[in-house]
Amino acid sequence: METTTPFNIAQVGQPAPEFTLEGYSPDGAFKEYSLKDYRGKWLVLFFYPLDFTFICPTEITEFTANNEAFAKLNSTILGASTDSCHSHKAWCEGSLGKQAFPLLADMTHETSRKYNVLIADKGIALRGTFIIDPDGVLRYALYHDNGVGRSVVETLRVLEGLQTGELCPASWHKGEKTLGKA
Secondary structure (H helix, E strand, C coil): CCCCCHHHCCCCCCECCCCEEEEECCCCCEEEEEHHHHCCCEEEEEECCCCCCCCHHHHHHHHHHCHHHHHHCCEEEEEEECCCHHHHHHHHCCCCCCCCCCEEECCCCHHHHHCCCEECCCCEECEEEEEECCCCEEEEEEEECCCCCCCHHHHHHHHHHHHHCECCCCCCCCCCCCCCEC
């Protein structure tokens, strides 16, 4: 029996919730970004709580440091928070520095709600990491407390595992033996 998700909430194995958000691009412009624009590529979408904080810049700069590794895997990175594009711009042109991927502004909280990362009473997102396949299907979702930064290396490892189309055991790494076809 196939299950569906109410209100288009993110669920692994189902189509990823659609979004169109304004973002601050690496070239310094404000642009619109939509999930549909990434069909045919893998997409790593991650949510973080707020600009100008302590843990968030460590994650964002780690994603930028690994951007080429993600690109080699036919994937694109998008970061998102409930901050405005103007906040993203001020941060990137200030203490954060230039980044290799867009930072999206979910000021209406609609996308954060669809991906089930919104902390409604605070108006901010949890740390959430999502991997969406080239057909727009959500293949991986990780949610965790805002007090601990995520592992970008683990996100890369999971992406590599998903791309094999095979069963990958715990702690599997690219080049190691898989358990066969999924």
